[in-house]
Amino acid sequence: MEQAAFKQVQAHIRAALAGGRFAEAVYLLSGLRPADRADLFFRLDQDLQVALIEHFDIPVTAEILEELSDEAARDTAEGMSTERLADVLDQMDPDDAADVLGDLTPAKAALALAEMEDADEVIPLLSHPDETAGGLMTTDYVVLRRRTRAGEAIEFLRQVGPEAETPYYLYVVDRHGRLIGVVGLRDLIMADPQTPVEEFMDPDVVAIATGADQEQAARTMARYDLAILPVVDEGGLLRGVITYDDVIDVLEEEATEDVLNLAAIEAGSISNRPYWSLHIPEVVRSRFVWLLVLFVGQTLTTAVLRRFQTQMESVISLSLFVPLLIGTGGNAGSQTVTTVIRAIALDEVRTRDVLKVLWREGRAGAMLGLLLSFVAYSWVLLTGLSSELALVVAGTVFAITVWANLVGAVVPLLASRLGVDPTVMSAPLISTLVDATGLLIYFTVAILILEQL
């Protein structure tokens, strides 16, 4: 639907709700695409959401729950009667149903499962942690045996097809249930109906382990351009498949987590939640820890300045350049650390490349430092201060830029080596590391050049 038309329907729905015409609002909402409907639904007041949800039919309610964020889906599900919830869960894709069940109180989840008809599709999914390939997979796929003939497979698909979430790839297993091949629906209709699938299946199937991290699953699918990725357990038994749409969500979530971590925000528990859904205390909690760590780190600058207090008192102009110099170091360090972290995330740089990375970033830092030190030298002279001071500032700009580039290169690689998520080595953290050491460089250069010190 075009943006303009969507806005018009939205206005109609709001008017209907404001006027208490629930039936009209439900009718209009039911006609929208699932994503648009969920979007609109999520922006309503919570009271209104709870009041409305009872009025949709079961399939529409299932679609709404599939699209809502985990938190909103849980709240909505908790508000429903057990009978209705069980019907809705039966209608949902098994992986989404498992996610909702996993977020409910254990008592409510047990009641809903007992009422469900397709509980057997969902129960195997409940035991996998949310962040793993197993937690992302669905059980709604089509399995063939190696001796099944193409014609039989199509007939089988005609019967179960309308239910399967992923009808375009069919997986072939041996008699133990081990994954041995994949067949595209296209290959099936091309093949002679009498040919067994094992003769035209692709035996080189990319698969992932149930316990693998969800980001690894997403990267594997991106790398091999897969729309569906089968998930196997330690014995090679096919346990489920991960679909394209879930992977996009994982990549978005991981990108959000990386971006927030890079800005020194503890993103683990908030990266999959929309901006407006977070309460202020949660926001404060996610930010305060890092602000405090950085504050403590920054107190080192005070200690360094104290150590050089006599030098500052004898040449008071020295203090004028403190923010400029540490700011420049921080900026150069932010650039490098972010570049290196991104290269690590995309698997372009590994820990064993540390010397090559240092050499590369060191050279970039030297060129940038040289360019900036010319600017700094000219500018200090222009402000009417001595050429000696200009030399001190320019020299420090050069040294601090190179130093910041080296620190920004080595710290994320070190973190990665130690098994720490390198995105936690945020730009503010590098700036803080560079600040105190940058001041040491500054006063060392000053003592070397200025005669009065």
Next chain:
Amino acid sequence: MEQAAFKQVQAHIRAALAGGRFAEAVYLLSGLRPADRADLFFRLDQDLQVALIEHFDIPVTAEILEELSDEAARDTAEGMSTERLADVLDQMDPDDAADVLGDLTPAKAALALAEMEDADEVIPLLSHPDETAGGLMTTDYVVLRRRTRAGEAIEFLRQVGPEAETPYYLYVVDRHGRLIGVVGLRDLIMADPQTPVEEFMDPDVVAIATGADQEQAARTMARYDLAILPVVDEGGLLRGVITYDDVIDVLEEEATEDVLNLAAIEAGSISNRPYWSLHIPEVVRSRFVWLLVLFVGQTLTTAVLRRFQTQMESVISLSLFVPLLIGTGGNAGSQTVTTVIRAIALDEVRTRDVLKVLWREGRAGAMLGLLLSFVAYSWVLLTGLSSELALVVAGTVFAITVWANLVGAVVPLLASRLGVDPTVMSAPLISTLVDATGLLIYFTVAILILEQL
């Protein structure tokens, strides 16, 4: 292939290349999955790449070109004979072939096109800019007329199917070529062979305009969970389709661009290029502009400190806290600007929400500022300085944190309103904005509280 097995093959290939056994290396490489093969190929020295590429058969060469980065693909293609290049381009997916042709010198591209058999599939794609939906689409899709019967459609697919990149969704057009519906291959095999497709097609097709930005295309596909998105021109005529795998690449590229921009790196021309492929001068160019802008911005801090030089001379301890205070402001500002920019990117926050965002971030800033000012007050006292100075530092920490949160909230929204990419309003830029104003706050608070000033 398992990681360990892949490493083993990799070692074999390197050994074969080192020993000059080209035929063996080519044989081993041809057996790898396309993504793995390209990965390995790209890590070789450029001379070796050029020497090797002539030895692969046409389909494998086409797969290598499809997987290589734009730059590497161009270099490789430039090195091939025109006849061979034309054969390879014929074998490639039309969208990838068009990308390679667009990057070649016009003379080489014209020669290759003249030699190609399927030039008519590629030529319509050449006129669309790379960053648009048209630049991303392929012409390799299956079109049906509304009156085509299900059985005829399957028969048609049996004939053209092996060529189409996207055989699982078939698009229905009217006699003018306007897109009017979509049919899944599954629906086709379920339907009675005599039924015309218009009776079971889905007429509510999500489509995008040829000129739309590629990021918008990616977001649309993510929103509606589409594996394929049709592209139409202004008249509603179907022009091509965008496939799932290209969208993942776009999302990765946009995420990289956002992350680099947030760290004050001009990412436009480098965000789609691997870390090692950039030359140092390109790295320096992408970083220097922003370092210079920020340097100029930072010189304001020197001006402010000069203005308050007499106050600093009379209470020299004031200078000790300058890095700590502006550092804290910068960190708080980085957190807020990154949060708001991410919310804008995910379309959770719009420019009209500015007051709501300010109110929210202001409250978070007040709570964070209060917590930090307690820490700051205690810490200054512990270092043995006066309680008056502790009060100045604590008061400034509070004011600067609130101020940084407000600046970090309003600046990206303002940029977005003015049509500037908000990610360019990077964390370092906010830090720089907060630095000079933060110092003004500091000395104002100091003059209010300290009697000697």
